[in-house]
Amino acid sequence: MITDILVIGGGGAGARCAIECSDKRVVMAVKGLFGKSGCTVMAEGGYNAVLDPRDDFEKHFRDTLKGGCYINNPKLVKILVENAPKELRNLERFGALFDRREDGSIAQRPFGGQSFSRTCYSGDRTGHEIMTSLMEYTSKLENVTVLEDVMAVKLIVKENRCYGAIFLDLVEGRLFPIYATSTVLATGGAGQIYPITTNPLQKVGDGFALAYWEGVELIDMEMVQFHPTGMVNSGILVTEAVRGEGGILYNRYGERFMAKYDRERMELSTRDVVARAIYREIKEGRGIKGGVYLDVSHLGDEIIEERLETTLRQFLDIGVDIRREPMIVAPTAHHFMGGVRINERCETNIEGLFACGEVTGGIHGANRLGGNALADTQVFGAIAGRSAGEFVEDMGTLRDPVDVGGIISRIKRDLREKLGRERGYSIHSLIRDLKSTMWDKVSIVREERGLRSALSKIDLLKEHLEKVRLRGVFEVQRYFEFKSMLTVAELVTRCALERRESRGAHYRSDYPETREEWRGNLVVSREGIRFIRSSFEGN
Amino acid sequence: MEWVAIAVKRKGILKSYRVPEGITVLEALEYINSNYGEGILYRASCRAGQCGSCAMTINGEPRLACKTRVEDGMVVEPLEGFNVVEDLVVDRSPYYKKIQGLRNYLHHEGDIPKITPEDIREFKGVRNCIDCLCCLSKCPARKFSQYPGPTFMRQLARFAFDPRDREDRERIAYFENLHNCTTCAKCVEVCPKEIDIVHRAIERLRELAFKKGYYLENHLVVRENILxxxxxxxxxxxxxxxxxxxxxxxxxxxxxxxxxxxxxxxxxxxxxxxxxxxxxxxxxxxxxxxxxxxxxxxxxxxxxxxxxxxxxxxxxxxxxxxxxxxxxxxxxxxxxxxxxxxxxxxxxxxxxxxxxxxRIPLEYKPLDVKVTYHDPCHLRRGQGIYLEPRRILKRIPRLKFVEMEIPDQCCGAGGGVRSGRPEVAYAIGRRKVRMIHKSGADYVITVCPFCEYHIGDTLKKFNGGGKKIEVMNIVSLLERVV
Missing domain, CATH: 3.40.50.1860 (Rossmann fold)
Structure with a gap:
């Protein structure tokens, strides 16, 4: 298949990107179902946009940088802040409807780490509202072809230019190329390298790995956000809107413990602070059943039913009525602030390769504010679409695609060998091993010894992967996913080891202070890790 | 750890597996694949009932695998009503094709008009669909007539309620056979998001359509009679x-x-x-x-x-x-x-x-008959009543009670379909009558005069020369035993 633009990923960013460049021929290749296998559809809380005359871009900019501990790329933040309202209006043109106030203006709620109530929402199914409207709008675009149940396993790159990607058909097991003039990575994050995460099953970090293997630079990979409130065991998200609407955290002794950690902002402190606070309460024996209490029972039934509908149902399903009793919550892997290093045009350091959404890094710095991710998907999705479209205009339609016969037969040979084995490691147990290592050593609180032992474990798992025995398409998919996971896990761990300080989501118990000399970014590529000091001096 | 056995259908064959109790069906599939090396293909993403990817037929009903806990003896099959691609993966393309054909996007030009919370209220009631296709899986009108299915009407209602939309959604709904729905509410029962498609979409759309002149002539006759x-x-x-x-x-x-x-x-x-x-x-x-x-x-x-x-x-x-x-x-x-x-x-x-x-039981006289019971939709799903009639029947000494294959599948009469679209009512009724015949009962008992009337007619129409079975209201039967 040859197309003008290949969008890898079918979440909020990918769909917005496809819409923007739909005057060209676009193929959107999705690992699961379109609109269903990314994080956007699950996002509950909201979308940050400056709409109120009492609010302004400068405030949103400051809040975002402060939340990101001043290592965000200020140029990208400026773009985010200034385009968020416009893209919100675009969403309403695509079909979305955000909740309104009586006077007809768009309702906004307070969210953690923000100086103004600027989070727009649609109940607590904001991401679903956005995704649904993007899907509706996409259905009218004749130039956009959606391919479902296909996984990108390798980018086609020759002489620092990208020409598409090689895919695995997840039902038939076939390997095939999609050639494109422009390729956009919109594959989301990698919450699934942890055993407890809010992310859908597909989010193993394919995009980070695909890019890294071809020499793309990644930034801030040590910055993994743990959402403070997930359901115990599964990690399924309990939205920040619960605290936004007035939810209170208690430990087993009924203490409102946030007073000890952030007296001023309490439950609405930034996510890193709240996550670590809950983590400590649990670690130090003040938790309950592996979590802490989160209570909204003091709010009126009507508020809960109307604005926290999803949360209400989610807990009714496990027999807890949040109108009457508290939830039990614990931190859960949520968002990768780091990712592919992009410029203001969503270009990477490989020609013809663009990126948008969670797979990119630099916008959110060391910690993302709730409500900024949905805005990010729309603002940068649109920019990536524009840039990818312009690149097609400059380069013209692809005439002679690169020969990938060699690459595909190499991949096939490797698979044949592993599929033909009588005995070998189980891919499933390797994945379990990696996840538990990441949770134990590279999660909310990190220290050198643990990080080093994680790296040796990752090395060992790489060796074991060579001796894996595969059966059927299901395990072939897991095999490719595990390759991505190993790469991402290694990058996160190496960068976490390198950053000898604590900042935002990255907390080192052996270096608990934030240090000015570390105010900057770790950029990692196949050449190694380098540190770039932040040039922004505005704090 | 306690264990349960669940059976999974692949290529038409059921195979049973031991899995830990208390986990979800989705977790069980993952467990089977990683511990027994089965490689069963299925779709799943969010694990939280928000994406709709993992709909499958579980114990005969369309359910989300991530929201259903395993039970001993459970049977897991691909989602009924769709072609199977492989294992538990079904072909969703008919859905995409149809929804696209309905001009499934906001028809709007210019600036967004002022919208108030009041404007959004109805819209929100039909908006949280996750495209799991559960409602299509079991809809009798979709199965037996040219009716696209509940979610399409829900989606048309979504646009009809949208103050920005300029398309004539009522017209599209009318020509997509809005009036084939018997309001049996099977779709409401199986919707994981509990969207009340019957009352919030179908009836409201019919109301809006009526005002625009899109109605069935026979429904006007009913109106005339009443007036x-x-x-x-x-x-x-x-x-x-x-x-x-x-x-x-x-x-x-x-x-x-x-x-x-x-x-x-x-x-x-x-x-x-x-x-x-x-x-x-x-x-x-x-x-x-x-x-x-x-x-x-x-x-x-x-x-x-x-x-x-x-x-x-x-x-x-x-x-x-x-x-x-x-x-x-x-x-x-x-x-x-x-x-x-x-x-x-x-x-x-x-x-x-x-x-x-x-509630006020009575000792009945014995009666030597074999009966089966048809659940009227508006009793079973409309009022949650299905145990009561069965308990009453079982109190009659010597009466033999047998269940038919799907006792609560619609007979086809409801929602104005019998009066407005008799051919659809008979097509749905025919399947019901086949089940009744298969049960081997002497009588089919029910509690709704509409069902009674319609099943009676359908029995006459499709009685392929077999044993004569009569439909009877429960009180007519009880009259013989009090």
Missing amino acids: KGGRSVKKEGRSFLEEVKEEYIVDNEKMRLALFTGCLIDYRLQDVGRSAIKVLNAHGISLVIPKDQVCCGSPLFRTGQRDVAEKLKGKNLKVFNSLEVDGVVTLCAGCGCTLKRDYREREFQVMDITQVLD
Whole structure:
């Protein structure tokens, strides 16, 4: 298949990107179902946009940088802040409807780490509202072809230019190329390298790995956000809107413990602070059943039913009525602030390769504010679409695609060998091993010894992967996913080891202070890790 | 750890696996693949009931694998009603094709008009669909007629309620056979997001369509009948209300109820009415029968003619609100459902006759018959009543009770389909009749005059020369044993 633009990923960013460049021929290749296998559809809380005359871009900019501990790329933040309202209006043109106030203006709620109530929402199914409207709008675009149940396993790159990607058909097991003039990575994050995460099953970090293997630079990979409130065991998200609407955290002794950690902002402190606070309460024996209490029972039934509908149902399903009793919550892997290093045009350091959404890094710095991710998907999705479209205009339609016969037969040979084995490691147990290592050593609180032992474990798992025995398409998919996971896990761990300080989501118990000399970014590529000091001096 | 066995269907063959108890079906599939090396293909993403990817048929019903806990003996199959691609993966392309064909996008130009919370209220009621396709899986109108299925009507309603949309969604819905829906509410029962497609989409769309002139001619006949005589059918001979006394009081009265007759008992099935009086009296229940009651309005509510329906409601409320009784008893699933749901201003409690008879049991005389029971949709799903009639039947000594294959599958009569689209009603009814025949029963018992009428006709129409089976109202049967 040859197309003008290949969008890898079918979440909020990918769909917005496809819409923007739909005057060209676009193929959107999705690992699961379109609109269903990314994080956007699950996002509950909201979308940050400056709409109120009492609010302004400068405030949103400051809040975002402060939340990101001043290592965000200020140029990208400026773009985010200034385009968020416009893209919100675009969403309403695509079909979305955000909740309104009586006077007809768009309702906004307070969210953690923000100086103004600027989070727009649609109940607590904001991401679903956005995704649904993007899907509706996409259905009218004749130039956009959606391919479902296909996984990108390798980018086609020759002489620092990208020409598409090689895919695995997840039902038939076939390997095939999609050639494109422009390729956009919109594959989301990698919450699934942890055993407890809010992310859908597909989010193993394919995009980070695909890019890294071809020499793309990644930034801030040590910055993994743990959402403070997930359901115990599964990690399924309990939205920040619960605290936004007035939810209170208690430990087993009924203490409102946030007073000890952030007296001023309490439950609405930034996510890193709240996550670590809950983590400590649990670690130090003040938790309950592996979590802490989160209570909204003091709010009126009507508020809960109307604005926290999803949360209400989610807990009714496990027999807890949040109108009457508290939830039990614990931190859960949520968002990768780091990712592919992009410029203001969503270009990477490989020609013809663009990126948008969670797979990119630099916008959110060391910690993302709730409500900024949905805005990010729309603002940068649109920019990536524009840039990818312009690149097609400059380069013209692809005439002679690169020969990938060699690459595909190499991949096939490797698979044949592993599929033909009588005995070998189980891919499933390797994945379990990696996840538990990441949770134990590279999660909310990190220290050198643990990080080093994680790296040796990752090395060992790489060796074991060579001796894996595969059966059927299901395990072939897991095999490719595990390759991505190993790469991402290694990058996160190496960068976490390198950053000898604590900042935002990255907390080192052996270096608990934030240090000015570390105010900057770790950029990692196949050449190694380098540190770039932040040039922004505005704090 | 305790274990349960679940069976998974692949390539038409069921295979059983031991999995830990208490986990979800989705976790069980992952468990089977990683521990038994099975490599079963299935779709799943969010694990939280928010993406709709993992819909499959579990114990015969469409469910989300991530929201369903395993039980011993559970059977997991690909989602019914779609072609299987591989294992539990089904082909969703017919859905995509159809939804695209409905111009599934906002038709809007220029600036967004002012929108208030009031404008969004209706919109939100049908908006949280996750495209899991569960509602399509079981819809009888989709199975047996040219009806795309519930979610498409929900989606058209979503646009019809949107103050920005300029397309004539009512027209599209009308030509997509909006009026083939029997309002059986199977879609509501299986929707993981609990979207009330019947009341919030179908009936509202029919109402909006009616105002624009998109309706079925026969539904106007029903309207005419009601406007003339207060009943949905034409009068033939003496009515039940003309025949009966105003009160049937018993000694040692255990309860005093007002009888809501409904149209068919009053004008067509007077015998059933008489049986009901006899059976209720035998159970120690006194009856009051107000003579100025009219049609409950169900045929109008269900077909979007709310204007006249509201007038009927007002009349009935006036009659029944002022009575000194313990409640109102209905003999018709449709009437009962309407009184319970649409008569919000009522000051009396409404009980289906089976609720009453079950609450005040009586020792019945033995009867040597084999019966099966058809669940009227508006009783089973409309009022949550399905155990009561079965308990009553099982109290009759020597009676042999057998279940048919799917006792609660719609007979095809409801929602104005029998009057407006008889060919659709018969197509749906034909499948029901086949099940009834297969059960080997002498009688099929039900509690709804509409079902009774329709199943009776359908039995006559499709009786391929086999054993003659009769449909009978539960009170007609009970009359023989009190």
